[in-house]
Amino acid sequence: MSQCKRLVVIGIGLIGGSLAKAARERDLCESVIGIARREQTCHDAIELGVVDQAFTDLANISPALGAGDVVFVSVPTLAVEATLADIKAKLSDQVTITDGASVKGSVIEAARAAYGELPAQLVPGHPIAGAEKSGVTAANAELYIDHRVILTPHKDSGTEHIKLVRELWQAVGAEVLEMDVAEHDEVLAATSHLPHVIAYSLVDTLAHDSENENIFRYAAGGFRDFTRIASSDPVMWHDIMLANKNSILDSLTMFSENLNRLRDAIENENSEHLLGVFTRAKAARDHFTTLLEQRAYTHTMQDTEQTIIDYHVQPGGSVKGELRVPGDKSISHRSIMLGSLAEGVTEVEGFLEGEDALATLQAFRDMGVVIEGPEKGRVRIHGVGLNGLQAPPGKLYVGNSGTSMRLLAGILAGQSFASEMSGDVSLNKRPMNRVAIPLREMGAEVNTAENGRPPMVISANKGLSGIHYDMPMASAQVKSCVLLAGLYADGETSVSEPAPTRDHTERMLRGFGYEVKREGDRISLQGGGQLKACQIEVPADISSATFFMVAAAIAPGSDVTLQHVGMNPTRVGVVNILREMGADLTLQNEREVGGEPVADVRIRYQPLKGIRIPQDQVPLAIDEFPALFIAAACAEGETVLTGAEELRVKESDRIQVMADGLVSLGIDAQATPDGIIIQGKGTQAEVFSGGQVESHHDHRIAMSFTIAGLRASDTIVVCDTANVATSFPTFVELAQSSGISLEVKSR
Numbered sequence: 001m002s003q004c005k006r007l008v009v010i011g012i013g014l015i016g017g018s019l020a021k022a023a024r025e026r027d028l029c030e031s032v033i034g035i036a037r038r039e040q041t042c043h044d045a046i047e048l049g050v051v052d053q054a055f056t057d058l059a060n061i062s063p064a065l066g067a068g069d070v071v072f073v074s075v076p077t078l079a080v081e082a083t084l085a086d087i088k089a090k091l092s093d094q095v096t097i098t099d100g101a102s103v104k105g106s107v108i109e110a111a112r113a114a115y116g117e118l119p120a121q122l123v124p125g126h127p128i129a130g131a132e133k134s135g136v137t138a139a140n141a142e143l144y145i146d147h148r149v150i151l152t153p154h155k156d157s158g159t160e161h162i163k164l165v166r167e168l169w170q171a172v173g174a175e176v177l178e179m180d181v182a183e184h185d186e187v188l189a190a191t192s193h194l195p196h197v198i199a200y201s202l203v204d205t206l207a208h209d210s211e212n213e214n215i216f217r218y219a220a221g222g223f224r225d226f227t228r229i230a231s232s233d234p235v236m237w238h239d240i241m242l243a244n245k246n247s248i249l250d251s252l253t254m255f256s257e258n259l260n261r262l263r264d265a266i267e268n269e270n271s272e273h274l275l276g277v278f279t280r281a282k283a284a285r286d287h288f289t290t291l292l293e294q295r296a297y298t299h300t301m302q303d304t305e306q307t308i309i310d311y312h313v314q315p316g317g318s319v320k321g322e323l324r325v326p327g328d329k330s331i332s333h334r335s336i337m338l339g340s341l342a343e344g345v346t347e348v349e350g351f352l353e354g355e356d357a358l359a360t361l362q363a364f365r366d367m368g369v370v371i372e373g374p375e376k377g378r379v380r381i382h383g384v385g386l387n388g389l390q391a392p393p394g395k396l397y398v399g400n401s402g403t404s405m406r407l408l409a410g411i412l413a414g415q416s417f418a419s420e421m422s423g424d425v426s427l428n429k430r431p432m433n434r435v436a437i438p439l440r441e442m443g444a445e446v447n448t449a450e451n452g453r454p455p456m457v458i459s460a461n462k463g464l465s466g467i468h469y470d471m472p473m474a475s476a477q478v479k480s481c482v483l484l485a486g487l488y489a490d491g492e493t494s495v496s497e498p499a500p501t502r503d504h505t506e507r508m509l510r511g512f513g514y515e516v517k518r519e520g521d522r523i524s525l526q527g528g529g530q531l532k533a534c535q536i537e538v539p540a541d542i543s544s545a546t547f548f549m550v551a552a553a554i555a556p557g558s559d560v561t562l563q564h565v566g567m568n569p570t571r572v573g574v575v576n577i578l579r580e581m582g583a584d585l586t587l588q589n590e591r592e593v594g595g596e597p598v599a600d601v602r603i604r605y606q607p608l609k610g611i612r613i614p615q616d617q618v619p620l621a622i623d624e625f626p627a628l629f630i631a632a633a634c635a636e637g638e639t640v641l642t643g644a645e646e647l648r649v650k651e652s653d654r655i656q657v658m659a660d661g662l663v664s665l666g667i668d669a670q671a672t673p674d675g676i677i678i679q680g681k682g683t684q685a686e687v688f689s690g691g692q693v694e695s696h697h698d699h700r701i702a703m704s705f706t707i708a709g710l711r712a713s714d715t716i717v718v719c720d721t722a723n724v725a726t727s728f729p730t731f732v733e734l735a736q737s738s739g740i741s742l743e744v745k746s747r
C-alpha cells in the first residue's frame with residue numbers, strides 16, 4: 001500500500017537513511033529520494049539501496065513535489081533552521097514536512113524563524129530509536145519496528161498532514177504517540193539526554209586516567225552496558241545539549257545533588273542511605289524490565305497495554321506428588337507492615353512474591369522504609385519505628401489487594417502526613433466504608449469516592465482516640481485496621497468480632513513484643529507502645545494449597561502431599577469442610593513455626609458427598625469457597641452454603657461469578673443472597689462440559705475453574721488469568737508438574 005507519493009529524506013544518516021530504506025523495501029512510496037550535503041553520501045545511499053535517487057540540492061527535485069509528498073528532515077538539530085529556510089524558499093506549501101530531531105522546542109523555534117507563522121504543513125516528530133552507530137552505512141530498514149515515534153503537532157498542523165506522517169511511521173512498524181512539545185522535551189531530557197551526558201562524561205573521565213588501558217582492558221559487563229551510548233554521534237549530541245539546554249540542566253542538577261548525597265553516604269558509611277537508594281532503584285529497574293518484556297506484572301502497573309493471558313485446560317487427568325505452594329499472603333502483608341513499624345531489622349523467610357504482598361512492600365518503600373529483597377522469599381526490613389514513616393512522593397497504588405488497602409488505612413490514619421491510596425478496576429469497586437467508619441470514630445479524617453469506594457484519602461493525624469468497635473461483619477481486615485490504628489491512639493482500642501476471623505495480626509503483634517489481649521470475642525491493645533524487630537517464617541498459604549487439595553479430592557487416582565501448610569485454627573475451614581464431604585485428608589508432621597501451626601496435608605481421591613456447610617466454618621474458609629464449589633459440583637447430592645454474603649464483595653462477586661461459570665459448564669447451581677445451592681454430579685466421570693469462563697479480575701475464580709478441567713469432558717478456557725500472580729505466582733508450574741494439562745496462551 002502506498003503511504004505517500006514521494007518520500008524525500010534530507011540528511012541520509014542513520015535516522016533518515018533507515019526510514020528511507022524501510023519505505024523502499026516495503027514499497028510504501030512511488031520513489032524515495034535522498035538529499036545530502038556530500039556527493040559521496042549520495043553515491044553511497046544509492047549503492048546501498050537506501051534511496052532511489054539522491055542529490056546535493058533540494059532544488060533538483062522540489063519543483064516536482066506537491067500534495068501527498070513527504071519531506072523528512074533528519075539533519076543535526078542546530079542545522080534544522082537553515083534547512084527549513086531552504087525548504088520554504090524551494091517547496092510548495094502542499095508538501096508535508098516532518099522531522100526526526102530529538103528536541104522539539106528548538107524545531108518549533110526554527111520553524112517560526114524560517115516561516116514567521118508555524119505552517120500547517122509541518123508536523124514535528126521524534127522517532128525514539130537510536131543506535132550508537134551513525135551514517136548512511138548504518139541505515140537499517142528494521143530500525144523502527146516496535147519502536148515509538150512521538151509526534152508533536154502544533155495547533156495549526158493540518159489533519160491531512162498529521163495523518164500522512166502517522167501512517168508513514170506505522171507502515172515502517174512504529175507505534176505512534178502524540179505529545180505536547182514542552183512535555184516531550186522534559187521527558188526526553190530525563191530519559192535520554194541525561195543518560196548520554198553521564199555516559200560521555202564517565203568514559204571521558206576514565207579515558208583520562210593514567211591507567212586507562214588497564215581500565216578498558218578489564219572493564220567487563222557493567223562498564224560496557226552502561227557506556228554503550230557514549231559511542232553515539234558527537235555532533236548530534238552536542239546539538240541536542242544546546243537545543244534542550246534548560247530541561248537538561250534541570251535533570252542534571254537533580255542528578256548531581258543525588259550523586260553528592262550518595263558520595264556523602266559512602267564517605268560516612270551510611271548503609272541506610274546506600275541500601276535505600278540501591279533497593280529502590282533495583283525495584284524500579286526490575287519493574288521497568290517487566291514492562292519492557294510486556295509481561296503481566298505487578299504493583300504500580302495499571303491495566304494498560306497488557307497482553308491478555310488465558311489458561312487452556314485439557315480435560316481429565318489426576319494430580320500426584322509432593323508440592324510446596326508459596327508463602328501465606330495474609331502473613332506476608334503483615335510481615336512488611338509490622339517489620340516497617342518496628343525498631344531494628346526484621347528478617348522474613350518464605351515471603352510470598354505475589355503482586356498483592358509486593359504492593360504492600362512497595363507502599364512501605366514509597367514511605368521511606370529500606371527493604372532488601374525479596375530474594376527467594378527472603379526479605380530484610382529496616383524498621384523505622386512507629387513514627388518513622390515519611391510522606392510518599394505520590395499516591396500509593398495497591399493494585400488488586402483489599403488487604404493492603406484496608407490494613408494500610410489503619411496505619412496511615414496514625415501518620416503525621418496525608419496520603420491517598422488507589423487500586424485496580426476490581427479493588428476500586430470494593431467497599432471501604434467498613435474501615436472508614438471506625439477510623440472516623442477514632443478521630444481520623446478519611447475520604448472515599450462515591451459509596452465508600454476507593455480511592456481513599458487520609459488526612460494527617462490530628463490525634464486518634466481509642467474506641468471499642470463492634471464489628472458488623474466477620475472481617476479480619478476490619479479488625480486489623482482498627483487494631484493497627486489503635487497503635488497510634490490514646491488509651492485502649494478494642495474490637496468484638498461476630499465470629500472468629502483470621503488472627504495473624506494479633507499473633508504477629510505479640511511476636512513483635514506488643515501486648516494484645518483476647519477475652520472471648522473481644523480483642524484489645526493499648527496505644528503508644530513499641531514493636532521490636534524479629535524473625536518471621538511464613539508458612540505455605542492454605543488458601544493456595546486449597547486448589548490442589550480440591551484437585552486431588554475430585555480427580556480419581558490422585559495422591560498429593562502439600563508441604564508446610566499454615567494450619568492456623570482460624571484458617572482451617574477448608575480442611576473441616578472437605579473432611580465432612582468425605583475427602584481422604586490427613587495432616588502429617590504437625591508442628592509450630594514462628595507462632596503459627598503448620599502441617600503437611602495429604603489428600604487421596606475418594607468420592608465426595610454434598611453437605612450443608614456449617615455456618616461457623618464460613619469465616620474460617622472465606623477465601624476457599626470458589627474452589628469448594630468445584631468440589632461440590634463433583635460430590636454426590638446437594639451442597640448448600642448460607643451466611644456467606646461477604647463473598648459478594650471480594651475481588652469479584654464470588655457467589656454470582658461462580659454460579660454463572662458453573663451453569664455455563666453444565667452444573668445446576670443457584671445463587672442465593674448469602675450463598676449458593678449446587679447439585680453435585682457425583683461419581684459420573686465427566687462433571688463439567690467444556691467451555692469458556694471469565695475470571696472477572698479474580699485470581700481465585702481463575703484457579704478454581706482451572707482445576708475443574710480434571711473432571712471436564714472438553715477443553716475449559718479460563719479467560720484473563722494474569723491476576724493469578726496476585727496470590728500464586730507459581731500456580732501454572734505447580735499445576736503442570738502435578739498433572740493438570742494446562743497451557744498458557746496470550747492474546
Ligand SMILES: O=C(O)C1=C[C@@H](OP(=O)(O)O)[C@@H](O)[C@H](O)C1
Nearest residue numbers: 330403474475476477478622623
Ligand atoms: O486479613 C486478611 O489478610 C484477609 C482477610 C479476609 O478478608 P475479609 O477481612 O474482608 O474477610 C480474606 O478474604 C482476605 O483474603 C485476607
Ligand SMILES: C=C(OP(=O)(O)O)C(=O)O
Nearest residue numbers: 400401402403404623650
Ligand atoms: C479476598 C482476597 O484478598 P484481598 O481482600 O486482599 O484482595 C483473596 O485473596 O481471596
